[in-house]
Amino acid sequence: MGNPCAIIGIGQTRYQTKRLDVSIAGLLREAAVRALEDADLTWDDIDCVVIGKAPDMFEGVMMPEAYLADALGAAGKPVMRVHTAGSVGGSTAIVAASMIQSGVHQRVLTIAWEKQSESNATWALTVGGPHSTSLVVGAGGYFAPHIRAYIRRSGAPDHVGTLVAVKDRENALRNPYAHLRIPGISREMVESTPMLWEPIRYLETCPSSDGACAMVLASEDAARRAPNKPAWVHGTAMRSEPIFFAGRDTVNPQGGKDCAADVYRQAGITDPRSELDVAEVYVPFSWYEPMWLENLGFCGEGEGWKLTEAGATALDGDIPWNASGGVLSSNPIGASGMIRFAEAALQVRGMAGEHQVEGARRALGHAYGGGAQFFAMWIVGSEKP
Amino acid sequence: MKDIAIVAFAQTRHSAEDTGLAETEMLLPLISGVKEQVGISRFGFTCSGSNDYLQGAPFSFVSALDAVGAWPPISESHVEMDGAWALYEAWVKMQYSDEVDTALVYGFGKPSQGSLREIMSRGYDPYYLAPLGVDSVSMAALQARAYLTRSGAKEGDLTAVAARSRAAGRNNPYALHLDEPSPDAPYDVAPLRAHDVAPEADGAAVVVLATGDRVAEISARTGLKPAWIRGIDHRADPHSPGVRDLSVSPSARLAGAKAGATGVEVAELHVQFSHEELILREALDLGDDVLVNPSGGPLSANPVMAAGLVRIGEAAARIHRGENRRTLGHATSGPCLQQNLVAVLEG
Amino acid sequence: MPTNHALEFPGGYTRSVGPVIGRFLSELRDGRLVGVRAGSGRVIFPPLEYDPDNGHAVTDEYVEVGPSGTVESFAWVGEPLPSHPLDRPFAWALVRPDGADTAILHVLDVGEYERGAAPPKRLKPGLRVRPRYRAAAERRGDISDIEAFQPEVTMITAPSRLEYDLKPGRALDRFLEGVSEGRILGHRCPVCRKVMVPMKGLCPKDGVPTTEEVEVADTGTVTTFAVNNLPDPRAPQVPFVSAYVLLDGADVAMVALVSGLPADQVRMGMRVRALWKPREEWGRTITNIRWFEPIDEPDVPFDRIAEYM
Structure with missing residues (x-):
């Protein structure tokens, strides 16, 4: 596990469809300055900067760590850029944490972002070469068949996806940074929206957002001087598997199971449902909540939808999932994973405001990407491990 | 560590x-x-x-x-x-x-x-640089000019770097095998001639x-x-060529100091343009006794996105084979040597 | 043969510039150069939101600089590229306007020269230059509102386009050759013995090369699918069905269109056959198959396809 790693600063931008009031650097600096203020530090105090985002084609700025180096106060410092598809926000935080755990640095600033409004998400994710052999329309077109397979395998009733869509948007009303804030959100409202990629309805999918999320990670020594209570890293894990091969389970991918097993082992967790107090899990389409409940071992296979239906994952349930409103409420793609990690940390710091889960002591942050083939997870706690 | x-x-x-x-x-x-x-x-x-x-x-x-x-x-x-x-x-x-x-x-x-030279320009400041259409060879030439002006070095000194690299590359089975450069070869973007640009x-x-x-x-x-990796570090300079002294590489100097880059016998440098070797030799305090790019370096073959890793690999391979005791591998990223990574290896 | 591929976001990226760059570009459109003062007292030009030396926010004091300035360094472009702003020789120059402490990179137009010309003698650091603005009505509020430093006008709009020549790779090339002959080819992995269609020349699961070619049928079974209600240029109509089709003889389902029946009648386990375009329209592309259509065979039970999703 290495040296203890604390999260002493967290900053987020307001997530919205178009942040036309800021430049790319301005967007990142907004989140970074809030994280620095939380930690009572300035740019000068930072040893190293680790940034992450999804494909560069979103903004058309290739390898943006070069352009952003001095904008992020990194002149004379190391700056790195991580890219692991949709899980990148999580992997970026894990790489930043490794800079502390290894003892290489004392204070690391990590930021993930996307400014999707500069182009078009479907274009940027799927612009392909002339030799493509598949036909997929956007991420929904890729994931909808796997959701159909889940529903068929598990026998889940149709309304489970609707329940998640409502629950996460109700939570978003308590989060001032959330993008989609829909007063009076209800099952009827979700069910009245059209199918985009059946079985996925319009309100069962995530928005396209501009936004950035930043964290200041610190060594034990540096964390002592932090004004606010830190969160502590209890485990980190990443797993990857190929996208297409014979016998691959795309509904319940082995990579997710192995990644969860690894991070639980590090944190000494044997029963995640009872030992974790809250989870921020990457759910871009509502049906992924029951699917990931099973994949992450919160219940047996085929049982996830029953937890959702019983309200176990609601803010007042026994294991709240996505108290922040989750990816269904804010989705600046490259940042979405880091937001999960940061929200998990806010919970165990007791700083989640109106969406605070009372007494949260241990939390899971989760991200996935590609064809549900890249996974990044961390567990954070209120006590030093 | x-x-x-x-x-x-x-x-x-x-x-x-x-x-x-x-x-x-x-x-x-x-x-x-x-x-x-x-x-x-x-x-x-x-x-x-x-x-x-x-x-x-x-x-x-x-x-x-x-x-x-x-x-x-x-x-x-x-x-x-x-x-x-x-x-x-x-x-x-x-x-x-x-x-x-x-x-x-x-x-x-x-x-x-x-x-490549146009693709790399997509990595420049999206407000002030990329819209100009300035390409990576032009950016490098700007740095070459700044270096020649400051140091008093001549264009022939650049050709000499290319000549030595190409001669070494002809003995490396993995590199391109390139002709002896001509000192009056046409300019690519002056002062850089064709042989000054990594192929x-x-x-x-x-x-x-x-x-x-x-x-x-x-x-x-x-x-x-x-x-054995005895030290490894990387550092960045500000991005825009207008806010830094292009004739030097502070980030390479800093990365070298943090990695403990002294006493090396061989340095494999990620030299994408001839003048970068001269700037890096200064920044890393490499004396005339240090053998630079015996593989031929990127001036003999530039497999983009692998070329920096190749430098570290080549520096390691000399130790693997027992040819040297202490070597240095270097990688760079961004325009005009903006980011630099230095690894010091020992047998 | 490589195939052309253009990476171009239609219409160009829409970049919000924020307050600092926005102030600079607004002044620029009005024909003025402004820098911004950093906490250290230096005037950063063109303005940044931060002091590039340390990342600290700059002050809100804008300072008019120039228009005259000094060339600090330059690069002579004897053979301009298509993406360059001039189609004849010019220089890239770092120009520090009077009153600024940093320089701007911009085009320096020193007159008409033949392509391939050597750098002109008068071009040297210290040269005094001025911006040549576009006509006021043509200024768009971006960096090219200055056409160049120094006069002489030949204007080219820089395209936001990159072109590539892409080859499919050897395995995919062979697959496309098969498709051009109306055959669907795959590879059998020597380790797991599974047949992958289209083949990649390797087994992603075992990480070994594959060479054993297998021709599979153009009939298969729908394992799972999505009904798409968003239009797509490749699809016949809305709604349309994108499905995973497990071809008979293959062990990996491939993504394809399913048509020839109402979308709400597509089923998991449904048997389908490729509908090929007329032979004279065939090329080396998967689109030789228009889509898959149902055939009159009983559905395959779910438990026999469950492991393929």
Whole structure:
């Protein structure tokens, strides 16, 4: 596990469809300055900067760590850029944490972002070469068949996806940074929206957002001087598997199971449902909540939808999932994973405001990407491990 | 810091033309070969470096994973940077993770598919630089001019760097074999002549890292001496050429100092343009007794996104073969040597 | 043969510039150069939101600089590229306007020269230059509102386009060759013995090369699918069905269109056959198959396809 790693600063931008009031650097600096203020530090105090985002084609700025180096106060410092598809926000935080755990640095600033409004998400994710052999329309077109397979395998009733869509948007009303804030959100409202990629309805999918999320990670020594209570890293894990091969389970991918097993082992967790107090899990389409409940071992296979239906994952349930409103409420793609990690940390710091889960002591942050083939997870706690 | 060694290095025979191999087809024999060489089929950690813009489509690293044999699922990460930074990420991971005692690192690129000098310009400030259409060779030429003006060096000094690199490259089976440069060759972007610009090539490189007991085990199998990483560091300068002194490289100097870059016998430098060698020699305090780029360096073959990792690999290979005791590998990224990484290796 | 591929976001990226760059570009459109003062007292030009030396926010004091300035360094472009702003020789120059402490990179137009010309003698650091603005009505509020430093006008709009020559790779090339002959080819993995269609020349699961070619049928079974209600240029109509089709003889389902029946009648386990375009329209592309259509065979039970999703 290495040296203890604390999260002493967290900053987020307001997530919205178009942040036309800021430049790319301005967007990142907004989140970074809030994280620095939380930690009572300035740019000068930072040893190293680790940034992450999804494909560069979103903004058309290739390898943006070069352009952003001095904008992020990194002149004379190391700056790195991580890219692991949709899980990148999580992997970026894990790489930043490794800079502390290894003892290489004392204070690391990590930021993930996307400014999707500069182009078009479907274009940027799927612009392909002339030799493509598949036909997929956007991420929904890729994931909808796997959701159909889940529903068929598990026998889940149709309304489970609707329940998640409502629950996460109700939570978003308590989060001032959330993008989609829909007063009076209800099952009827979700069910009245059209199918985009059946079985996925319009309100069962995530928005396209501009936004950035930043964290200041610190060594034990540096964390002592932090004004606010830190969160502590209890485990980190990443797993990857190929996208297409014979016998691959795309509904319940082995990579997710192995990644969860690894991070639980590090944190000494044997029963995640009872030992974790809250989870921020990457759910871009509502049906992924029951699917990931099973994949992450919160219940047996085929049982996830029953937890959702019983309200176990609601803010007042026994294991709240996505108290922040989750990816269904804010989705600046490259940042979405880091937001999960940061929200998990806010919970165990007791700083989640109106969406605070009372007494949260241990939390899971989760991200996935590609064809549900890249996974990044961390567990954070209120006590030093 | 924990002692970590480079125990294996392999690279493709870099090609100036598209040979018709997909990136995965280029990588598979390389990775399979190095697995066989070290006798390991699953590594504690895997990390790669690549750039989507070289093929004009997102997620180039996703299909590359097919060449690794990522089943059962592997612990893996990727940087959208030269493979040298993937090596750095793996080195950091190995410092503290008890489960990771070996790591596979690779970088790859096929610049033959597009216009590299224009592609690289997409990495410049999107408000002030990229809209101008300024390309990477022009940016480098700007730095070359600044260096010549400040130092009093002449264009012939640049040609001499190219001549020495090309002569060395002709003895390297993996490099392109290029003619002796002519001092009055036409300018590309003045003051840089054609031979001052690293010839882009399709290629890939793989490095295996190991620590603890695994080092001796692998070394016994390969018959190669381990190349211990004694120091590794990377630093950045501000981005815009207008806010820094282009004739020097403070970030290379700092990275070299942090990595302990003294007393090296050989330096493999990521020199994409002839003048960069002269700037880097100054920044890293490399005297005339230090052999620079005996492989021919990128001026003899520039497999973009792998070329920095190749430098570290070449520096390690000299120790593997027992030719040197202490060597240096360097990688750069961004315009005008904006980011620099230095690794110091020892037998 | 390589195939052309253009990476171009239609219409160009829409970049919000924020307050600092926005102030600079607004002044620029009005024909004025402004820098911004950093906490250190230096005037950063063109303005940044931060002091590039340390990342600290700059002050809100804008300072008019220039218009005259000094060339600090330059690069002579004897052979301009298509993406360059001039189609004849010019220089890239770092120009520090009077009153500024940093320089701007911009085009320096020193007159008409033949392509390939050597750098002109009068071009040297210290040269005094001025911006040549576009006509007021043509200024768009971006960096090219200055056409160049120094006069002489030949204007080219820099395209936001990159072109590539892409080859499919050897395995995919062979697959497309098969499709051009109306055959669907795959590879059998020597380790797991599974047949992958289209083949990649390797088994992603085992990480080994594959060479054993297998021709599979153009009939298969729908494993799972999505009904798409968003239009797509490749699809016949809305709604349309994108499905995973497990071809008979293959062990991996491939993504394809399913048509020839109402979308709400597509089923998991449904048997389908490729509908090929007329032979004279065939090329080396998967689109030789227009889509898959149902055939009159009983559905395959779910438990026999469950492991393929």
